Amino acid sequence: MSSSDLRHTALDALHRSLGATMTDFAGWDMPLRYGSERDEHNAVRTRAGLFDLSHMGEITVTGPQAAALLDFALVGNIASVGTGRARYTMICQEDGGILDDLIVYRLADTEAGLQKYMVVANASNAQVVLDALTTRAAGFDAEVRDDRDAYALIAVQGPASPGILASLTDADLDGLKYYAGLPGTVAGVPALIARTGYTGEDGFELFTAPEHAEELWRALTEAGAPEGLIPCGLSCRDTLRLEAGMPLYGHELSTSLTPFDAGLGRVVKFEKEGDFVGRAALTEAAARAQENPPRKLVGLVAEGRRVPRAGYPVVADGKVIGEVTSGAPSPTLGKPIAMAYVDASHAEPGTAGVGVDIRGTHEPYEVVALPFYRRQK
Amino acid sequence: MSNPTDLRYSKEHEWLSPVEDGVATIGITKFAADALGDVVYAQLPEVGESVAEGETCGELESTKSVSDLYSPVSGEVTEINEDVVNDPSLVNSEPFEGGWLFKVRISEEPSDLLSADEYTEFAGN
Numbered sequence: 001m002s003s004s005d006l007r008h009t010a011l012d013a014l015h016r017s018l019g020a021t022m023t024d025f026a027g028w029d030m031p032l033r034y035g036s037e038r039d040e041h042n043a044v045r046t047r048a049g050l051f052d053l054s055h056m057g058e059i060t061v062t063g064p065q066a067a068a069l070l071d072f073a074l075v076g077n078i079a080s081v082g083t084g085r086a087r088y089t090m091i092c093q094e095d096g097g098i099l100d101d102l103i104v105y106r107l108a109d110t111e112a113g114l115q116k117y118m119v120v121a122n123a124s125n126a127q128v129v130l131d132a133l134t135t136r137a138a139g140f141d142a143e144v145r146d147d148r149d150a151y152a153l154i155a156v157q158g159p160a161s162p163g164i165l166a167s168l169t170d171a172d173l174d175g176l177k178y179y180a181g182l183p184g185t186v187a188g189v190p191a192l193i194a195r196t197g198y199t200g201e202d203g204f205e206l207f208t209a210p211e212h213a214e215e216l217w218r219a220l221t222e223a224g225a226p227e228g229l230i231p232c233g234l235s236c237r238d239t240l241r242l243e244a245g246m247p248l249y250g251h252e253l254s255t256s257l258t259p260f261d262a263g264l265g266r267v268v269k270f271e272k273e274g275d276f277v278g279r280a281a282l283t284e285a286a287a288r289a290q291e292n293p294p295r296k297l298v299g300l301v302a303e304g305r306r307v308p309r310a311g312y313p314v315v316a317d318g319k320v321i322g323e324v325t326s327g328a329p330s331p332t333l334g335k336p337i338a339m340a341y342v343d344a345s346h347a348e349p350g351t352a353g354v355g356v357d358i359r360g361t362h363e364p365y366e367v368v369a370l371p372f373y374r375r376q377k
Numbered sequence: 378m379s380n381p382t383d384l385r386y387s388k389e390h391e392w393l394s395p396v397e398d399g400v401a402t403i404g405i406t407k408f409a410a411d412a413l414g415d416v417v418y419a420q421l422p423e424v425g426e427s428v429a430e431g432e433t434c435g436e437l438e439s440t441k442s443v444s445d446l447y448s449p450v451s452g453e454v455t456e457i458n459e460d461v462v463n464d465p466s467l468v469n470s471e472p473f474e475g476g477w478l479f480k481v482r483i484s485e486e487p488s489d490l491l492s493a494d495e496y497t498e499f500a501g502n
Contacts, residue, residue, distance in 0.1 A: 038415045309442075
Protein backbone atom coordinates (compact mmCIF):
# COMPACT_ATOMS: atom_id res chain seq x y z
CA MET A 1 0.00 0.00 0.00
CA SER A 2 1.47 3.36 -0.94
CA SER A 3 1.53 6.18 1.57
CA SER A 4 -1.24 8.02 -0.28
CA ASP A 5 -3.65 5.12 0.24
CA LEU A 6 -3.11 5.15 3.98
CA ARG A 7 -5.40 6.88 6.42
CA HIS A 8 -3.91 9.76 8.37
CA THR A 9 -4.80 10.92 11.85
CA ALA A 10 -5.55 14.52 12.78
CA LEU A 11 -2.01 14.73 14.17
CA ASP A 12 -0.29 13.65 10.99
CA ALA A 13 1.38 16.99 10.18
CA LEU A 14 2.53 17.30 13.77
CA HIS A 15 4.19 13.87 13.70
CA ARG A 16 6.04 14.83 10.57
CA SER A 17 7.18 18.12 12.07
CA LEU A 18 8.56 16.08 14.99
CA GLY A 19 10.56 13.95 12.57
CA ALA A 20 8.66 10.74 13.28
CA THR A 21 9.47 7.54 11.42
CA MET A 22 6.06 6.48 10.14
CA THR A 23 4.73 2.99 9.51
CA ASP A 24 1.71 1.36 7.93
CA PHE A 25 -0.33 -0.05 10.79
CA ALA A 26 -3.66 -1.61 9.78
CA GLY A 27 -4.01 0.82 6.91
CA TRP A 28 -3.07 3.87 8.98
CA ASP A 29 0.10 5.89 8.60
CA MET A 30 1.22 5.97 12.23
CA PRO A 31 4.32 7.10 14.13
CA LEU A 32 6.61 4.10 14.72
CA ARG A 33 9.06 6.17 16.74
CA TYR A 34 10.23 9.77 16.98
CA GLY A 35 13.78 9.07 18.14
CA SER A 36 15.09 6.09 20.05
CA GLU A 37 12.31 3.58 20.77
CA ARG A 38 14.20 2.47 23.88
CA ASP A 39 14.26 6.03 25.22
CA GLU A 40 10.54 6.27 24.51
CA HIS A 41 9.92 2.98 26.31
CA ASN A 42 11.95 4.08 29.33
CA ALA A 43 10.21 7.46 29.42
CA VAL A 44 6.86 5.71 29.87
CA ARG A 45 8.25 3.41 32.57
CA THR A 46 9.90 6.20 34.55
CA ARG A 47 8.28 9.51 33.56
CA ALA A 48 5.64 9.91 30.85
CA GLY A 49 5.01 9.35 27.17
CA LEU A 50 2.49 10.78 24.73
CA PHE A 51 0.86 8.59 22.08
CA ASP A 52 -1.41 9.20 19.12
CA LEU A 53 -3.80 6.25 19.08
CA SER A 54 -6.37 7.76 16.74
CA HIS A 55 -6.32 4.64 14.61
CA MET A 56 -8.33 2.79 17.26
CA GLY A 57 -11.93 2.14 16.22
CA GLU A 58 -14.70 3.77 18.24
CA ILE A 59 -18.24 2.45 17.90
CA THR A 60 -21.10 4.03 19.81
CA VAL A 61 -24.05 1.92 20.90
CA THR A 62 -27.15 3.69 22.20
CA GLY A 63 -30.74 2.80 22.92
CA PRO A 64 -33.06 1.30 25.49
CA GLN A 65 -31.52 -2.12 24.79
CA ALA A 66 -27.90 -1.08 24.28
CA ALA A 67 -26.74 -3.11 27.28
CA ALA A 68 -28.85 -6.10 26.24
CA LEU A 69 -27.36 -5.98 22.75
CA LEU A 70 -23.81 -5.85 24.08
CA ASP A 71 -24.50 -8.68 26.51
CA PHE A 72 -25.67 -10.75 23.55
CA ALA A 73 -22.91 -9.68 21.17
CA LEU A 74 -19.92 -9.78 23.55
CA VAL A 75 -18.69 -12.35 26.06
CA GLY A 76 -18.61 -9.96 29.03
CA ASN A 77 -21.31 -8.89 31.44
CA ILE A 78 -21.83 -5.40 30.10
CA ALA A 79 -25.07 -4.71 31.96
CA SER A 80 -23.06 -4.81 35.18
CA VAL A 81 -20.75 -1.99 34.10
CA GLY A 82 -21.62 1.18 36.00
CA THR A 83 -21.84 4.59 34.40
CA GLY A 84 -18.37 6.04 34.08
CA ARG A 85 -16.67 2.66 34.21
CA ALA A 86 -14.97 0.58 31.54
CA ARG A 87 -14.52 -3.14 30.95
CA TYR A 88 -11.99 -5.22 29.04
CA THR A 89 -13.90 -7.80 27.01
CA MET A 90 -13.99 -9.74 23.76
CA ILE A 91 -16.24 -10.36 20.82
CA CYS A 92 -16.29 -13.96 19.62
CA GLN A 93 -17.61 -15.95 16.70
CA GLU A 94 -20.34 -18.53 17.12
CA ASP A 95 -17.56 -21.17 17.30
CA GLY A 96 -15.87 -19.27 20.14
CA GLY A 97 -13.01 -17.90 18.06
CA ILE A 98 -11.92 -14.40 19.08
CA LEU A 99 -12.92 -11.66 16.62
CA ASP A 100 -11.32 -8.92 18.69
CA ASP A 101 -10.55 -7.76 22.19
CA LEU A 102 -12.30 -4.58 23.21
CA ILE A 103 -12.71 -1.96 25.86
CA VAL A 104 -16.31 -0.95 26.47
CA TYR A 105 -16.96 2.35 28.23
CA ARG A 106 -20.33 2.99 29.79
CA LEU A 107 -20.97 6.66 29.12
CA ALA A 108 -23.59 8.83 30.76
CA ASP A 109 -27.11 8.22 29.47
CA THR A 110 -28.18 10.39 26.55
CA GLU A 111 -30.34 13.46 27.17
CA ALA A 112 -33.30 11.34 26.19
CA GLY A 113 -32.35 8.93 28.98
CA LEU A 114 -31.00 6.19 26.71
CA GLN A 115 -28.11 3.90 27.60
CA LYS A 116 -24.90 4.82 25.82
CA TYR A 117 -21.70 2.83 25.40
CA MET A 118 -18.49 3.37 23.49
CA VAL A 119 -16.84 0.22 22.18
CA VAL A 120 -13.17 0.60 21.28
CA ALA A 121 -11.85 -1.97 18.82
CA ASN A 122 -8.41 -2.57 17.38
CA ALA A 123 -7.78 -0.64 14.17
CA SER A 124 -7.25 -3.85 12.23
CA ASN A 125 -10.62 -5.23 13.36
CA ALA A 126 -12.76 -2.12 13.60
CA GLN A 127 -14.76 -2.91 10.47
CA VAL A 128 -15.23 -6.55 11.49
CA VAL A 129 -16.46 -5.50 14.91
CA LEU A 130 -18.73 -2.85 13.46
CA ASP A 131 -20.24 -5.35 11.02
CA ALA A 132 -20.69 -7.99 13.71
CA LEU A 133 -22.35 -5.56 16.13
CA THR A 134 -24.60 -4.27 13.38
CA THR A 135 -25.66 -7.80 12.43
CA ARG A 136 -26.13 -8.87 16.03
CA ALA A 137 -28.22 -5.76 16.74
CA ALA A 138 -31.11 -7.20 14.73
CA GLY A 139 -34.13 -7.43 17.03
CA PHE A 140 -32.64 -5.14 19.68
CA ASP A 141 -33.84 -1.61 20.22
CA ALA A 142 -30.34 -0.15 19.94
CA GLU A 143 -28.35 1.84 17.42
CA VAL A 144 -24.80 0.91 16.42
CA ARG A 145 -22.90 3.89 15.04
CA ASP A 146 -19.49 4.03 13.38
CA ASP A 147 -17.69 6.82 15.25
CA ARG A 148 -14.19 6.18 13.96
CA ASP A 149 -14.00 9.63 12.41
CA ALA A 150 -15.59 11.34 15.38
CA TYR A 151 -12.63 10.85 17.71
CA ALA A 152 -8.96 11.42 17.94
CA LEU A 153 -7.34 9.45 20.75
CA ILE A 154 -4.32 10.71 22.66
CA ALA A 155 -2.80 8.69 25.49
CA VAL A 156 -0.55 10.03 28.20
CA GLN A 157 1.04 7.13 30.03
CA GLY A 158 3.58 6.78 32.79
CA PRO A 159 4.02 7.59 36.49
CA ALA A 160 4.16 11.35 35.84
CA SER A 161 0.96 11.35 33.79
CA PRO A 162 -1.48 12.11 36.64
CA GLY A 163 0.45 15.23 37.58
CA ILE A 164 0.76 16.38 34.01
CA LEU A 165 -2.92 15.89 33.30
CA ALA A 166 -3.95 17.46 36.61
CA SER A 167 -2.21 20.68 35.57
CA LEU A 168 -4.53 20.89 32.54
CA THR A 169 -7.92 19.90 33.94
CA ASP A 170 -10.26 20.46 36.84
CA ALA A 171 -11.58 16.92 36.51
CA ASP A 172 -11.32 14.78 39.64
CA LEU A 173 -8.42 12.57 38.60
CA ASP A 174 -7.88 11.28 42.14
CA GLY A 175 -11.41 9.95 42.06
CA LEU A 176 -10.94 8.43 38.62
CA LYS A 177 -10.12 4.77 39.13
CA TYR A 178 -8.35 2.38 36.79
CA TYR A 179 -10.80 1.39 34.06
CA ALA A 180 -13.03 4.41 34.61
CA GLY A 181 -13.78 7.36 32.37
CA LEU A 182 -15.45 10.72 32.78
CA PRO A 183 -16.24 13.61 30.45
CA GLY A 184 -14.22 16.71 31.16
CA THR A 185 -12.22 19.57 29.79
CA VAL A 186 -8.48 19.27 29.25
CA ALA A 187 -6.52 22.37 28.23
CA GLY A 188 -9.83 24.00 27.32
CA VAL A 189 -10.80 21.14 25.05
CA PRO A 190 -13.71 18.75 25.70
CA ALA A 191 -12.54 15.18 26.12
CA LEU A 192 -13.53 11.85 27.57
CA ILE A 193 -10.84 11.19 30.17
CA ALA A 194 -10.30 7.47 30.69
CA ARG A 195 -7.84 5.86 33.09
CA THR A 196 -6.91 3.09 30.71
CA GLY A 197 -3.87 2.12 28.70
CA TYR A 198 -1.79 -0.58 27.15
CA THR A 199 1.58 -0.01 28.74
CA GLY A 200 1.46 -1.53 32.21
CA GLU A 201 1.75 1.95 33.73
CA ASP A 202 -0.71 4.36 35.25
CA GLY A 203 -2.04 6.63 32.56
CA PHE A 204 -4.91 8.15 30.67
CA GLU A 205 -6.53 7.92 27.29
CA LEU A 206 -8.20 11.09 26.04
CA PHE A 207 -10.90 10.83 23.41
CA THR A 208 -11.47 14.17 21.75
CA ALA A 209 -12.78 15.63 18.51
CA PRO A 210 -10.18 15.48 15.70
CA GLU A 211 -10.25 19.28 15.35
CA HIS A 212 -9.07 19.62 18.96
CA ALA A 213 -6.38 16.95 18.77
CA GLU A 214 -3.47 19.19 17.89
CA GLU A 215 -4.30 21.73 20.58
CA LEU A 216 -4.56 18.97 23.17
CA TRP A 217 -1.31 17.33 22.05
CA ARG A 218 0.57 20.63 22.23
CA ALA A 219 -0.79 21.44 25.68
CA LEU A 220 0.20 18.01 27.00
CA THR A 221 3.63 18.33 25.43
CA GLU A 222 4.17 21.69 27.06
CA ALA A 223 2.83 20.68 30.47
CA GLY A 224 4.74 17.40 30.36
CA ALA A 225 8.12 18.62 29.17
CA PRO A 226 9.35 19.60 32.66
CA GLU A 227 8.34 16.11 33.85
CA GLY A 228 10.28 14.41 31.08
CA LEU A 229 7.30 13.55 28.85
CA ILE A 230 8.24 12.77 25.26
CA PRO A 231 6.22 11.71 22.20
CA CYS A 232 6.17 7.93 21.79
CA GLY A 233 5.51 5.72 18.80
CA LEU A 234 3.90 2.34 18.25
CA SER A 235 7.25 0.54 18.48
CA CYS A 236 7.60 1.23 22.19
CA ARG A 237 3.88 0.69 22.72
CA ASP A 238 4.50 -2.87 21.55
CA THR A 239 7.44 -3.51 23.89
CA LEU A 240 5.56 -1.88 26.78
CA ARG A 241 2.51 -4.10 26.35
CA LEU A 242 4.69 -7.15 25.83
CA GLU A 243 6.54 -6.57 29.11
CA ALA A 244 3.14 -6.10 30.77
CA GLY A 245 2.00 -9.45 29.36
CA MET A 246 -0.89 -7.89 27.46
CA PRO A 247 -2.11 -9.75 24.37
CA LEU A 248 -2.17 -8.19 20.93
CA TYR A 249 -4.73 -9.24 18.36
CA GLY A 250 -3.09 -11.03 15.44
CA HIS A 251 -0.35 -12.27 17.77
CA GLU A 252 -1.75 -13.82 20.95
CA LEU A 253 -5.39 -13.58 19.85
CA SER A 254 -7.06 -14.79 16.66
CA THR A 255 -10.23 -16.35 15.30
CA SER A 256 -8.65 -19.81 15.70
CA LEU A 257 -8.35 -19.35 19.47
CA THR A 258 -11.03 -19.00 22.15
CA PRO A 259 -10.48 -16.74 25.17
CA PHE A 260 -9.81 -19.94 27.16
CA ASP A 261 -7.04 -20.98 24.79
CA ALA A 262 -5.47 -17.56 25.35
CA GLY A 263 -5.61 -17.92 29.13
CA LEU A 264 -8.22 -15.18 29.27
CA GLY A 265 -11.29 -17.29 30.04
CA ARG A 266 -12.05 -14.94 32.93
CA VAL A 267 -13.50 -12.42 30.44
CA VAL A 268 -16.26 -14.89 29.50
CA LYS A 269 -19.22 -14.42 31.83
CA PHE A 270 -21.44 -17.49 31.59
CA GLU A 271 -23.45 -16.34 34.59
CA LYS A 272 -24.93 -13.35 32.75
CA GLU A 273 -28.55 -13.46 31.72
CA GLY A 274 -29.62 -14.73 28.33
CA ASP A 275 -27.81 -16.21 25.42
CA PHE A 276 -24.75 -14.67 23.83
CA VAL A 277 -22.89 -15.36 20.62
CA GLY A 278 -20.50 -18.24 21.21
CA ARG A 279 -21.97 -19.44 24.52
CA ALA A 280 -22.28 -23.10 23.56
CA ALA A 281 -18.84 -23.35 21.97
CA LEU A 282 -17.21 -21.44 24.81
CA THR A 283 -18.82 -23.72 27.40
CA GLU A 284 -17.06 -26.63 25.72
CA ALA A 285 -13.83 -24.65 25.37
CA ALA A 286 -13.88 -23.88 29.09
CA ALA A 287 -14.19 -27.57 29.95
CA ARG A 288 -11.45 -28.51 27.51
CA ALA A 289 -9.10 -25.87 28.92
CA GLN A 290 -9.76 -27.21 32.40
CA GLU A 291 -9.27 -30.89 31.67
CA ASN A 292 -6.96 -31.14 28.73
CA PRO A 293 -5.40 -27.84 27.70
CA PRO A 294 -3.55 -28.23 24.40
CA ARG A 295 -1.23 -25.28 24.71
CA LYS A 296 -0.73 -22.47 27.15
CA LEU A 297 0.43 -18.91 26.75
CA VAL A 298 3.69 -18.41 28.64
CA GLY A 299 6.53 -15.96 28.92
CA LEU A 300 10.02 -16.77 27.72
CA VAL A 301 13.16 -14.96 28.84
CA ALA A 302 16.39 -15.33 26.88
CA GLU A 303 19.62 -16.47 28.38
CA GLY A 304 21.42 -15.14 25.30
CA ARG A 305 20.98 -11.98 23.31
CA ARG A 306 19.32 -13.14 20.11
CA VAL A 307 15.74 -11.98 19.83
CA PRO A 308 12.80 -14.31 19.19
CA ARG A 309 10.24 -13.07 16.70
CA ALA A 310 6.60 -13.96 16.08
CA GLY A 311 6.32 -17.33 14.34
CA TYR A 312 9.62 -18.78 15.56
CA PRO A 313 9.29 -22.36 16.81
CA VAL A 314 9.68 -23.13 20.50
CA VAL A 315 11.65 -26.35 20.93
CA ALA A 316 12.59 -28.94 23.55
CA ASP A 317 14.61 -32.11 23.01
CA GLY A 318 14.81 -31.29 19.33
CA LYS A 319 11.02 -31.22 18.96
CA VAL A 320 8.75 -28.29 18.26
CA ILE A 321 6.58 -27.73 21.34
CA GLY A 322 5.19 -24.31 20.59
CA GLU A 323 5.38 -21.05 18.73
CA VAL A 324 6.42 -17.52 19.59
CA THR A 325 3.57 -15.02 19.20
CA SER A 326 5.44 -11.83 20.14
CA GLY A 327 9.08 -11.21 20.87
CA ALA A 328 11.34 -8.24 21.42
CA PRO A 329 14.37 -7.04 23.29
CA SER A 330 12.96 -5.90 26.65
CA PRO A 331 14.32 -2.49 27.63
CA THR A 332 13.29 -3.01 31.25
CA LEU A 333 14.74 -6.52 31.67
CA GLY A 334 17.69 -5.83 29.41
CA LYS A 335 17.25 -9.12 27.57
CA PRO A 336 15.06 -10.61 24.88
CA ILE A 337 11.59 -11.74 25.93
CA ALA A 338 8.71 -13.43 24.17
CA MET A 339 5.19 -14.64 24.60
CA ALA A 340 4.56 -18.08 23.17
CA TYR A 341 1.97 -20.81 23.06
CA VAL A 342 3.65 -24.01 24.28
CA ASP A 343 2.45 -27.54 24.96
CA ALA A 344 0.97 -27.83 28.45
CA SER A 345 3.73 -30.32 29.32
CA HIS A 346 6.31 -27.54 28.96
CA ALA A 347 4.29 -24.59 30.25
CA GLU A 348 5.27 -24.66 33.92
CA PRO A 349 7.58 -21.81 34.91
CA GLY A 350 11.10 -23.14 35.23
CA THR A 351 10.59 -26.07 32.83
CA ALA A 352 14.07 -27.16 31.82
CA GLY A 353 15.41 -27.54 28.32
CA VAL A 354 13.16 -25.12 26.49
CA GLY A 355 14.59 -23.09 23.65
CA VAL A 356 13.62 -21.01 20.67
CA ASP A 357 14.71 -21.90 17.16
CA ILE A 358 16.24 -18.61 16.04
CA ARG A 359 16.93 -18.99 12.33
CA GLY A 360 18.22 -22.52 12.77
CA THR A 361 19.98 -22.24 16.11
CA HIS A 362 18.30 -23.42 19.30
CA GLU A 363 18.81 -20.67 21.86
CA PRO A 364 18.02 -21.49 25.52
CA TYR A 365 15.02 -19.75 27.06
CA GLU A 366 13.53 -19.77 30.52
CA VAL A 367 9.78 -20.36 30.86
CA VAL A 368 8.29 -17.73 33.18
CA ALA A 369 4.86 -16.67 34.34
CA LEU A 370 3.38 -13.56 32.76
CA PRO A 371 3.70 -10.63 33.06
CA PHE A 372 7.38 -9.87 32.75
CA TYR A 373 6.88 -6.52 34.41
CA ARG A 374 4.46 -5.27 37.03
CA ARG A 375 4.56 -1.69 38.18
CA GLN A 376 5.06 -0.85 41.84
CA LYS A 377 1.89 0.69 43.21
CA MET B 378 23.56 14.07 8.65
CA SER B 379 25.64 13.89 5.51
CA ASN B 380 27.56 10.82 4.46
CA PRO B 381 31.31 11.38 4.96
CA THR B 382 33.03 11.97 1.63
CA ASP B 383 36.16 9.99 2.50
CA LEU B 384 34.16 6.75 2.73
CA ARG B 385 32.85 4.43 0.03
CA TYR B 386 29.41 2.84 0.24
CA SER B 387 27.60 -0.35 -0.72
CA LYS B 388 24.01 -0.67 -1.85
CA GLU B 389 23.44 -2.76 1.29
CA HIS B 390 24.12 0.44 3.25
CA GLU B 391 27.57 -0.42 4.55
CA TRP B 392 30.49 1.97 4.45
CA LEU B 393 34.14 1.18 3.83
CA SER B 394 36.96 3.39 5.09
CA PRO B 395 40.05 4.32 3.08
CA VAL B 396 42.45 1.38 3.01
CA GLU B 397 45.43 1.68 5.35
CA ASP B 398 48.20 -0.94 5.17
CA GLY B 399 45.77 -3.18 3.30
CA VAL B 400 43.10 -2.95 6.01
CA ALA B 401 39.75 -1.13 5.82
CA THR B 402 37.11 -0.49 8.45
CA ILE B 403 33.46 -1.36 7.83
CA GLY B 404 30.24 -0.09 9.38
CA ILE B 405 26.66 0.65 8.47
CA THR B 406 25.44 4.07 7.40
CA LYS B 407 23.37 6.50 9.43
CA PHE B 408 20.56 5.90 6.94
CA ALA B 409 20.65 2.17 7.69
CA ALA B 410 20.93 2.68 11.44
CA ASP B 411 17.94 5.03 11.42
CA ALA B 412 15.93 2.52 9.40
CA LEU B 413 16.74 -0.28 11.84
CA GLY B 414 15.91 1.65 14.99
CA ASP B 415 17.71 0.86 18.23
CA VAL B 416 20.25 -1.87 17.58
CA VAL B 417 20.24 -4.25 20.55
CA TYR B 418 22.52 -7.03 19.39
CA ALA B 419 25.32 -7.21 16.86
CA GLN B 420 26.52 -10.61 15.76
CA LEU B 421 29.80 -9.84 14.04
CA PRO B 422 32.11 -12.14 12.09
CA GLU B 423 35.03 -13.63 14.00
CA VAL B 424 38.59 -12.44 13.80
CA GLY B 425 40.38 -14.58 11.23
CA GLU B 426 37.18 -15.40 9.36
CA SER B 427 37.10 -14.90 5.61
CA VAL B 428 34.34 -12.67 4.31
CA ALA B 429 33.25 -12.28 0.71
CA GLU B 430 31.98 -9.20 -1.04
CA GLY B 431 28.19 -9.04 -1.02
CA GLU B 432 27.79 -12.06 1.27
CA THR B 433 26.29 -12.13 4.74
CA CYS B 434 28.77 -12.16 7.61
CA GLY B 435 26.63 -11.38 10.64
CA GLU B 436 23.38 -9.85 11.77
CA LEU B 437 22.05 -6.80 13.52
CA GLU B 438 19.03 -7.12 15.78
CA SER B 439 16.85 -4.12 16.47
CA THR B 440 13.64 -3.80 18.43
CA LYS B 441 11.49 -4.56 15.43
CA SER B 442 13.58 -6.79 13.21
CA VAL B 443 16.77 -8.60 12.44
CA SER B 444 18.88 -7.67 9.43
CA ASP B 445 21.70 -9.47 7.74
CA LEU B 446 25.06 -7.79 7.71
CA TYR B 447 26.82 -7.92 4.36
CA SER B 448 30.50 -7.45 3.78
CA PRO B 449 31.17 -4.80 1.15
CA VAL B 450 34.57 -6.32 0.44
CA SER B 451 36.38 -9.68 0.34
CA GLY B 452 39.19 -10.47 2.75
CA GLU B 453 40.04 -11.61 6.24
CA VAL B 454 38.62 -10.11 9.39
CA THR B 455 41.42 -8.62 11.50
CA GLU B 456 39.46 -6.98 14.28
CA ILE B 457 35.91 -6.54 15.49
CA ASN B 458 34.57 -3.63 17.51
CA GLU B 459 34.15 -5.04 21.02
CA ASP B 460 32.65 -1.73 22.12
CA VAL B 461 29.72 -2.36 19.76
CA VAL B 462 29.36 -5.95 20.99
CA ASN B 463 29.07 -4.59 24.53
CA ASP B 464 26.99 -1.55 23.61
CA PRO B 465 25.20 -1.99 20.28
CA SER B 466 23.57 1.43 20.61
CA LEU B 467 26.85 2.88 19.34
CA VAL B 468 25.69 1.80 15.88
CA ASN B 469 22.83 4.28 16.23
CA SER B 470 24.64 7.08 18.00
CA GLU B 471 27.93 7.06 16.05
CA PRO B 472 27.42 4.96 12.92
CA PHE B 473 30.43 6.44 11.12
CA GLU B 474 32.77 6.57 14.12
CA GLY B 475 32.55 4.66 17.41
CA GLY B 476 29.89 2.40 15.89
CA TRP B 477 32.19 0.80 13.31
CA LEU B 478 31.74 -2.99 13.12
CA PHE B 479 34.82 -4.82 11.86
CA LYS B 480 38.08 -4.46 9.95
CA VAL B 481 39.11 -6.50 6.94
CA ARG B 482 42.47 -7.17 5.31
CA ILE B 483 41.33 -6.74 1.74
CA SER B 484 42.13 -9.56 -0.65
CA GLU B 485 40.46 -8.07 -3.67
CA GLU B 486 39.56 -4.50 -4.54
CA PRO B 487 35.77 -4.18 -4.32
CA SER B 488 34.05 -3.76 -7.64
CA ASP B 489 30.89 -1.89 -7.07
CA LEU B 490 31.06 0.73 -4.33
CA LEU B 491 29.50 4.17 -4.42
CA SER B 492 30.89 7.58 -3.60
CA ALA B 493 29.23 9.61 -0.85
CA ASP B 494 27.27 11.61 -3.43
CA GLU B 495 26.21 8.51 -5.31
CA TYR B 496 25.15 6.79 -2.09
CA THR B 497 23.22 9.81 -0.88
CA GLU B 498 21.28 9.77 -4.12
CA PHE B 499 20.83 5.99 -3.97
CA ALA B 500 19.49 6.08 -0.42
CA GLY B 501 17.26 9.03 -1.24
CA ASN B 502 18.50 11.05 1.69
